[in-house]
């Protein structure tokens with residue numbers, strides 16, 4: 001089996017780490033070997049939070065520049081910042097809903113024109129899927145389910161032996177009852193996009 | 194019950210390295226755990242904090258790492274299996290008792306975790322704590338994956354009990370915070386009742402006693418050396434005339450690189466897990482039939498230098514390389530692609546690195562540094578202090594969330610060394626410059642090592658103001674308790690010690706306890722303290738809102754919004770306070786209702802009184 005490397009990026013508070021471990025759980029349920037790395041600590045205070053899931057016969061837990069098979073971006077400017085992880089064969093799945101960093105509010109750097117920038121990135125990679133995951137999450141009942149929308153989109157578009165069933169099982173196992181319905185709905189909305 | 198405690202042997206789980214370490218220690222029958230929290234080790238301590246509520250394991254967040262090591266040494270000396278957890282720089286704090294505990298030794302198996310942080314994800318330096326092995330003569334074990342960490346720490350307890358010295362278990366962030374599939378093993382029976390057998394002739398380190406103890410340590414070292422040479426954690430994979438010596442997470446990168454480069458049948462890999470005492474004999478055997486050897490290790494050339502010495506003693510003259518301008522750096526962590534490229538280069542293998550997409554033409558993305566949370570009380574304190582004490586005052590800071598006061602536009606951080614350094618460096622700066630100097634320290638850090646500095650300030654009559662940012666928790670590392678915390682809120686029974694009583698007990702006369710969100714009161718206190726010649730302390734008391742939301746102490750009921758009719762766009766809110774809930778919509782300052790927690794500080798900053806409260810859900 002070949003190795004699939006998924007680089008995940010987002011902003012502290014967006015639930016990227018939970019999504020990361022759910023991908024790992026789903027891979028385990030699908031009987032695959034999986035290694036994950038996460039960033040904890042200072043970055044979680046509103047900074048960039050990156051993680052990686054590596055599925056298949058490998059020992060490494062992080063992904064070098066140009067070597068991600070999939071880039072899963074929870075915030076569009078963060079997907080662009082992580083573009084160096086992509087090669088010409090990378091699948092990019094990104095939330096299109098902006099969450100500008102505070103620095104742009106105090107005049108240190110301008111938040112980019114996302115649509116234009118993503119269109120440029122699209123030309124350089126194998127495929128780019130952009131979806132308004134925030135809107136789907138609101139539709140599912142809570143912005144906190146945005147990470148589940150992204151998981152749904154991943155399950156749909158990634159060429160992985162992980163089936164939607166595996167992902168849903170992992171969600172069920174790790175979600176509090178009060179959130180389960182919203183989370184599964186959010187997953188489905190992402191999956192159907 | 195906690196899954197780490199209840200999960201049966203034979204089950205597989207996806208575990209964080211730190212969780213795997215906890216499980217391994219449980220399987221080893223650990224009975225006594227002490228720590229001071231610090232990234233990347235914190236999840237180990239936090240798991241034991243949880244577990245201690247549902248088992249007979251003793252756990253404490255100690256005041257600092259030195260105390261953690263000493264409390265642990267007492268339990269270990271009474272025969273209990275003991276785990277002592279800290280981050281790499283914490284070992285510096287604990288180094289004094291550690292060096293001599295090596296002499297005195299332990300009865301129960303004892304493991305000291307040193308969680309190193311190459312690349313400085315959350316630390317003030319990236320020191321390589323393998324050198325503590327050489328300094329102390331203690332054994333060091335280093336795992337290469339979460340799964341191995343679980344088994345290795347279990348064995349570390351056994352090794353410690355055989356040698357009767359503590360074992361240093363060295364991890365790096367990529368082990369602590371990687372997740373892998375771990376197979377659970379059987380739990381050993383836990384012995385929780387200790388017995389202290391008196392033997393002052395070998396346990397009270399008077400010079401005469403320690404002369405004997407040092408000799409005993411050297412003998413133990415010799416035994417540890419034999420063990421390292423035969424350890425199953427030091428193994429060889431593959432064969433060939435070319436060789437690689439590696440350790441820790443680098444082993445993962447090396448093995449992946451050899452498969453990618455199709456070199457598995459040409460390069461032999463010696464993976465070292467029992468790295469101190471350095472297994473010289475094993476390494477000499479490995480080097481003997483090699484033509485060329487590469488040492489792949491993050492940070493300092495510890496193994497490289499040892500391997501070169503070993504080669505020299507064995508009369509081997511083959512090239513051994515590691516750290517150099519052309520190969521590996523002493524800076525920062527490695528990554529798989531970089532290791533692959535260096536291996537290809539050193540062994541002259543044809544290799545084309547994967548090409549990242551071109552980023553030319555893509556827009557520049559504004560930075561997203563970590564920041565104090567919306568409504569963080571530290572921000573209000575910084576705002577007021579800056580307003581009164583001004584830009585000319587020097588502000589030494591300390592280790593915690595408030596270090597982020599460094600960020601513009603606050604810029605309230607001028608000097609930082611380590612935990613507790615704010616107050617003592619302020620003393621030196623104030624003496625040298627002849628000006629009252631203002632230090633910032635958190636409540637947990639104050640108990641950790643700020644108190645002794647404050648005693649110095651009072652005794653030597655320094656002219657300093659210490660601001661204790663008392664937010665009722667250890668926020669940065671994940672909201673752990675500390676001596677100043679009211680633990681009844683979370684259903685634990687610990688004695689609370691108020692910083693104010695400590696400060697007064699130390700003899701500080703000019704003391705203020707102020708709520709920082711009342712800007713007027715805080716500014717009056719700062720004014721008064723700055724005018725006072727001598728030691729002043731302001732205790733800025735407001736619970737961390739992130740923590741308060743978690744404990745249910747605080748829930749958001751109202752938020753603030755900008756009355757656009759009143760706003761004259763002077764932007765004091767953005768330029769001076771800079772709560773991250775603010776954003777610009779075109780030219781207009783707005784407040785993000787999802788981020789605002791309703792702390793009301795910005796409304797006091799706005800000269801136009803244009804920021805007003807609204808009930809949640811009723812915003813315009």
Ligand code: SF4
Pocket residue numbers: 045564565566568569570571594595664668669737738739740
């Ligand atoms: S966690 Fe608490 S103390 Fe730390 S920045 Fe956020 S609000 Fe402030």
Ligand code: SF4
Pocket residue numbers: 567568752753772773774775784788789790791792793794795796
């Ligand atoms: S009230 Fe003002 S300062 Fe406080 S959290 Fe809301 S926007 Fe930030």
